[in-house]
Amino acid sequence: MVVIRGATTIGVDTPEEIKTAVGELLREVFDKNALTKEDVSAFVFSLTDDIHSFHPAKAARECGYDFAPLFACIEPNIEGGLKKCIRLMLLTELSREKVVKHVYQKGAKNLRKDLSGIMNIALDGPAGSGKSTVAKILAKDYNILHLDTGAMYRACGLKALREGVDPQDTAAVEKLLPKLNVKVEYIDGKQHTILDGEDVSTAIRQNEVSMAASHISAHRAVREKLVEMQREIASEMSCILDGRDIGSVVLPNAKFKFYVTADSKVRAERRYKELIERGETVDFNELHAEIVKRDEQDSTREFSPLCKAADAIEIDTSNLGIEESVALVKSFIQEKI
Numbered sequence: 001m002v003v004i005r006g007a008t009t010i011g012v013d014t015p016e017e018i019k020t021a022v023g024e025l026l027r028e029v030f031d032k033n034a035l036t037k038e039d040v041s042a043f044v045f046s047l048t049d050d051i052h053s054f055h056p057a058k059a060a061r062e063c064g065y066d067f068a069p070l071f072a073c074i075e076p077n078i079e080g081g082l083k084k085c086i087r088l089m090l091l092t093e094l095s096r097e098k099v100v101k102h103v104y105q106k107g108a109k110n111l112r113k114d115l116s117g118i119m120n121i122a123l124d125g126p127a128g129s130g131k132s133t134v135a136k137i138l139a140k141d142y143n144i145l146h147l148d149t150g151a152m153y154r155a156c157g158l159k160a161l162r163e164g165v166d167p168q169d170t171a172a173v174e175k176l177l178p179k180l181n182v183k184v185e186y187i188d189g190k191q192h193t194i195l196d197g198e199d200v201s202t203a204i205r206q207n208e209v210s211m212a213a214s215h216i217s218a219h220r221a222v223r224e225k226l227v228e229m230q231r232e233i234a235s236e237m238s239c240i241l242d243g244r245d246i247g248s249v250v251l252p253n254a255k256f257k258f259y260v261t262a263d264s265k266v267r268a269e270r271r272y273k274e275l276i277e278r279g280e281t282v283d284f285n286e287l288h289a290e291i292v293k294r295d296e297q298d299s300t301r302e303f304s305p306l307c308k309a310a311d312a313i314e315i316d317t318s319n320l321g322i323e324e325s326v327a328l329v330k331s332f333i334q335e336k337i
């Protein structure tokens, strides 16, 4: 017996998506391996436990693969595993000498990095649009890295504050640059931002650092240094980068580009809640004014301003919850993957 493996993912759990995904997967497995009905002994599917709306074995039967026994079982939910995934083991009568081609489609390509290329997703947008939260969830679901580029600019802003350098002063910032030692490390898939050897992942979230980051990110020399680091990381592995200029400058050739935005009041409310939950004292109106100011600074600066790349898909999260926003982004990725 020779087994051909396959896997695919769905964006939303609907019978139509499942039937389409199973049909496409089987078609490619059959085409790539030039299979006939007589070659097949059984179809064995497994599905992740977040799929409920339709049975993949029934989908296969409905797609005309009714000439061999069909079976499907649910996989246990494994932390960090790919979500909404349907796997196939096709048991065949092929000779052992035959070289078979396994098929990994859509998000499942990532299960076999050797079969897939590097997948980069650019997620740009203003502060508080929800892009970071969306990026974190997508990275987990697709099992790829999340690079929060804002954290890198925040570390530069923190460095300036610590050294008593005005982040708006170009000459002083340029003098500071050779001393700037920012790194990102990953521990259990979570980004840690390191400044001069110290993990500053929490310190960079302070409100005063936000404005310093916005100012310091306007300098060409700062951007050149950080953009180079970001490109290097993205060239080595599949990742989702969130920032302001990913789709327009850092990775203009990224296959997937999104511009996540929301009304400034809604964004201020989100940041307000976040800071209050962290025990910080903040005034809502001040926070809103700061967000508007930061938007203006980020989008009017000379080098790599915040902007929607011409080919980016705009996602307005003003009236969307996190899950809805993620599902929307995923539905576009699934279409193109």
Ligand code: DC
Binding pocket: 127, 128, 149, 150, 151, 153, 154, 210, 213, 214, 217, 218, 242, 243, 244, 245, 246, 294, 298
């Ligand atoms: O996403 P954030 O709020 O953590 O970003 C902090 C600041 O860094 C933001 O005001 C603008 C800047 N930034 C940037 O200029 N380019 C990026 N790719 C990411 C962030």
